[in-house]
Amino acid sequence: MDDNQRILVIDDDPGVRDAFKEILASPATSGIAERGAALFGVETPSLPSCSLQSYELTLAENGEQGVRAVEGALAQHQPFAVAFIDMNMPGIDGAETSRRIWAIDPQIKIVIVTAFSEYRPCDIINIAQRDDIFYLRKPFNSEEIKQFANALTNAWDTERERVILAAKLETVNAELEDMNKNLQKKVKEQTDLLIQSEKMSSLGVLAAGVAHEINNPISFVHGNLDTIRKYSASIKKLLQKYSRLEESALQGASPEMQSLLTEIQEFKARHKIDFILEDIVSLADESLEGTRRVGDIVKELRGFSHIEDAAPQPTDVNAAIEKVLNMIGGKLKPKTEIVKAYGELPPVTCYPQKLGQVFINILMNAAQAVVENGTIHISTSQLMPAKDDDPPGVEIRITDNGHGIPDAEIPKVFDPFFTTKPAGEGTGLGLSISYDIVKSHGGEMLIDSSEKEGTTVRVILPLDAEGRGTS
Ligand SMILES: Nc1ncnc2c1ncn2[C@@H]1O[C@H](COP(=O)(O)OP(=O)(O)OP(=O)(O)O)[C@@H](O)[C@H]1O
Ligand SMILES: [Mg+2]
Structure with a gap:
């Protein structure tokens, strides 16, 4: 980023303004200064100068003009780095001018130019409402002005850099925090x-x-x-x-x-x-x-424990569910309605016996959860891979409108021996065995439930579970 060499001088004395011109303005900047004059209605130096350092100088005759120049510069995104302000001027004095300028541009460095006996610093601070104000005592010499201009434009640049770095640091911190959260998850x-x-x-x-x-x-x-x-x-x-x-x-x-x-x-x-x-x-x-x-x-x-090792075989999952329904039909409560929505499925290479066991366990749980006239929905569908490297698969959803599972118990249902059924009625192994079977097929088993509303169990299987079922 370019250094900010823009300086504003506010003084009602044309001799002082000329002196600043002599000391700070350089031929290289006169064009810029003229543009400043057109924009802010203020005086610009047109005289060549022998100053080594080149500053873009804008000159104002009184406080109001100076405040307007600062407003205009900000609107152009060309803020001043430093303002030399005469303390004793007609209209608003230097302290009040500083207060107004800082109200619109708090970054600008301000140097109050004053005769030794005119004002006490604490009076100026009281009016300007900031104590980071600098003083240049009249009569001043050119070296002093150059030093102020040099030191304060540098300070302005350093501060701007610090602000930019702090903002960058904040962004990096936020990103890090985000990464950290993701990592924790x-x-x-x-x-x-x-x-x-x-x-x-x-x-x-x-x-x-x-x-x-x-x-x-x-x-x-x-x-x-x-x-x-x-x-x-x-x-x-x-x-x-x-x-x-x-x-x-x-x-x-x-x-x-x-x-x-x-x-x-x-x-x-x-x-x-x-x-x-x-x-x-x-x-x-x-x-x-x-x-x-x-x-x-x-x-x-x-x-x-996978003691039974049979060969995986292409299986019609819809037919496997039908077979299970025939087996457990007698154990359903009277008038339990079974609603089926079988999608067209490609064969799934798996261990059909084990898969049957999964469906028995899920359907038995659903049948035990519903009351008379309850409903169990069974739907199957083919899963299209979301990404290129996702394997194609099928999804089986079994939803009941039974008593559901309290939120606190959902994380436990896949735990071995977790049961809420009376002693002798449930071993608490049904879902943990099923979970293991589905996992060993390279699939996923998910449960979603709301108390008093019902439960949905989703089984997701890759089409090719061969070689995984015996893990
Ligand atoms: N569809 C469902 N509706 C309500 N609660 C369910 C359902 N499925 C499972 N649960 C809850 O999860 C617990 C564990 O289920 P899991 O099938 O592992 O064991 P179980 O049914 O209690 O016993 P088992 O299956 O060995 O006879 C159940 O006791 C029940 O509290
Ligand atoms: Mg069970």
């Missing part, structure tokens, strides 16, 4: 992801161990119960045959035989043998159901 997102995957992987290891340990004993308990059930059916048949034998033996039996038979009948009645025979079968049935349920949990845990 990114770190938080990454940390959340890490925590989530850390939870998942440690649970996966635990689940694999538990699944392995439980699977063996539960399978032989299940097998044995099945055998007991079959045995008890045979024993029941045998005892029925004995009962018939007892009936026929009673007729015409010896008294000894009769008392033995009566003893047997009494024993049977006392010990409710008929009831026991009936009950053994239902006890075995209930136990078998119990072991089947344990088996299901083990299977879920195995799925969670």
